[in-house]
Amino acid sequence: MDYLRPSVPHGQAYFYPMKHLLFLILPFSCFAQTRHDFTHPQMGTVFRLVVYADSTVADRAAREAFARVDALNNCLSDYLPDSETNLLCKNAGTWTPVSDDLWNMLAISKDFSKKTGGAFDVTVGPITRLWRRARHRNELPSDADVKEASEKTGYQNIRMRRRGKKILLRKQGMQLDFGGIAQGYAADECLKILKNHGITRALADAGGDIALGDPPPGEEGWSVEVPGGMTKGPYGMTKGMTNCGITTSGATYRYLELNGVRYSHIVDPRTGRALTHRVLVTVQAPDAVTADVWATALSVLGAEGWENLKKKHPELTVLITESNLSE
Secondary structure (H helix, E strand, C coil), X not given: CCCCCCCCCCCCCCCCCCCCCCEEECXXXXXXXXXXXXXXXXXXXXXXXXXXXCHHHHHHHXXXXXXXXXXXXXXXXXXXXXXXXXXXXXXXCCCEECCHHHHHHHHHHHHHHHHCCCCCCHHHHHHHHHHHHHHHHCCCCCHHHHHHHHCCCCHHHEEEECCCCEEEECCCCCCCCCCCCHHHHHHHHHHHHHHHCCCCEEXXXXXXXXXXXXXXXXXXXXXXXXXXXXXXXXXXXXXXXXXXXXXXXXXXXXXXXXXXXXXXXXXXXXXXXXXXXXXXXXXXXXXXXXXXXXXXXXXXXXXXXXXXXXXXXXXXXXXXXXXXXCC
């Protein structure tokens, strides 16, 4: 989605991401404040920063934040042939030194994989590619193809050697896919850079993965309207949100339909199969990367899976609505 949305009047901003749908309502009382908006296409979406600061400082900080996003994309993309991620995959079976960014991302990803019981797994690349091809061909992958792709996955097959920061992908044909974590991570990185420039009243939106800092001047917090609402729907507004992350994800918009069954673009890494239930998940978490990952994982696990986990994660606020995808 490499294009910019039209600008909107000060005091109100709408976000229309491809995989998420969140609306951020900026207070009209901020008209007199020094607010600056910046946009930058990257990672298949449009990044947006909203900051309250001196214009010179804001411009400098935004340029640095977007440069950071570009660097992360060059590292983590599975579309760029020469990205560090793809080069690592080509070296599967060999201990390979990696950058701090890739090391940190893999460490974070493995930790989340354990917490979600494998519902989130960045080694899912062979499976996502298989189902992407199925949607393009309008035909289901064979059981044999699903089995072959699944055999190349498993976060347990990522080995990490701290000395020298080396990574071993144990199986040939492994393919990493950071689609369920990279944007949230990048949003958090943007917010960190803004804070390093003394800007605390800000938000970073990475295509619907939103990192929120301190609230706009004169306000108690940011107001975010989410599909299904965390209050009431079809849209409900959550108010007073500060210093947190929020993401909505769901198997609603992209799917393959055959014989009356809809197969989502979201796949279950544990089975190799596309989801066949309609699910919309909104997660509020301490930061955007955590919200991004859990929104992805809970799209797979559903409401029942969350019931089994929520006592262990009081730091999360979760809303899940689901039904059969064919309905």
